[in-house]
Amino acid sequence: MKFLKKMLSNQAVLYIIVGFLTTVLNIFLFHSFNKLLNESVTNQYNFLYANAAAWVIATLFAFICDKVIVFKSVNFFPVVFLKEMFSFYSLRALSFFVEEFGMYCFVMKFNFDKIFSKILISVVVVILNFLFSKFVIFNKKS
Numbered sequence: 163m164k165f166l167k168k169m170l171s172n173q174a175v176l177y178i179i180v181g182f183l184t185t186v187l188n189i190f191l192f193h194s195f196n197k198l199l200n201e202s203v204t205n206q207y208n209f210l211y212a213n214a215a216a217w218v219i220a221t222l223f224a225f226i227c228d229k230v231i232v233f234k235s236v237n238f239f240p241v242v243f244l245k246e247m248f249s250f251y252s253l254r255a256l257s258f259f260v261e262e263f264g265m266y267c268f269v270m271k272f273n274f275d276k277i278f279s280k281i282l283i284s285v286v287v288v289i290l291n292f293l294f295s296k297f298v299i300f301n302k303k304s
Contacts, residue, residue: 176232177295181288184224189280191216196276209276213265217258224291225250233300246299253294257287 195212199205225247229235235246261283268279 173232173296177228177292180224180227180232181292184220184227185284185288187223188216188220188284189277191219192280193277206270209269210262210265213262213280214258217254217261221251221254221258224254228295228300233295235300249299250295253298254291257290257294260290261287 192209192212195215196209199208199212205211228250229246235242237243264283264286265276265279268274268282269276274282
């Protein structure tokens, strides 16, 4: 029990757990939106639209979980909250463009499977997002 309590107090472990849940949510939403779009509209770029929609929802989930659970930033004063949210979404937008570009290249240029590409790119994105969150967004010194 002590081991489990200690592990769940470790920031990196919590980030991995939340990151895993966010990634699973993102992939599930991507698959669902992609399937829905392909059933209603035939467009070779549907997977990019599906990825964008999944990103919006998964990013909101990640912000709330990272703020409260991982980085224990419990300051909800509007100025602090909005600053953290703006930083979070701005830097996540940067990693989103890395993800969209990677998805486009893997799917359109290299003909990789969409889900395989999403999983592969997600690894890079999770690492980028942890570094952004740890050192920029929820940095206690800022």
